[in-house]
Amino acid sequence: MIHYQLRCVSDHEFEGWFSNSSSFEDQAARGLLSCPYCGTAGVDRALMAPAVRSSRQKKDERQETPVTPAEVPAATVVGQAGIPDALLSTLQKxxxxxxxxxxxxxxxxxxxxxxxxxxxxEERGIYGRMTPDDHERLEDEGVSVQRLPWVQPAEG
Structure with missing residues (x-):
């Protein structure tokens, strides 16, 4: 999986996860990406700082326990086109x-x-929007948050 910081033409930033860089390119070319904030299809990659690791860090990481699929960050659904009907229905529910x-x-x-x-x-369930900086700040404070794929609601 590859993580991209994305930006729409209205300067909303959000993240997307893709199986590889050509997957991003293909989805972008077919107009399958859209901004989760404003819905525009004008989406491109934003500038990101690369995560450069030393050989020592790479060796240490190889010795760690492998990440299980449940620990991999969920893909951000940025458009509904191409989502299988059963999955779309589940996300809408x-x-x-x-x-x-x-x-x-x-x-x-x-x-x-x-x-x-x-x-x-008051402790209660809340939802809303946050920036990547907000997400990092919440993690630093020990606040548990879950990003959800947000699709258009079901009609009717």
Whole structure:
């Protein structure tokens, strides 16, 4: 899997996971990528800093326990075209469940998650948007968050 930081023409940044670089290129060329914030199909890779590892780090990493599939970050679904019907239906049901049981705090997600974590706000399920910097800050604070693939709701 390869991780790309993506940016839409409206400057929204988000991440995407692809099986390889040609998979990204193919999906982009076919118009299958869209911004999860505004829905535009004008999506390209954003600049990213490479993760350069020393040979010592590579040796240490080989000795670690392998990552299980459950630990691999979930792919960010950035468009609905090409998603099998059964999977799309499941993702739409998941979205409906989250929307019915959790509070949408929008762009205030990171701040509200920290308030809940520190006991400054009522503990409850919330959802919303966060930047990669917000996600890193929450991880540093020990706040457990889960990114979800967010698709358009089912019609009717």
């Amino acid at each position: 998941m979205r409906q469940e989250v929307e019915s049981k959790c509070e949408n705090v929008g762009d205030r997600f990171a701040e509200e998650a920290l308030r809940i974590h520190h006991g400054e706000a």
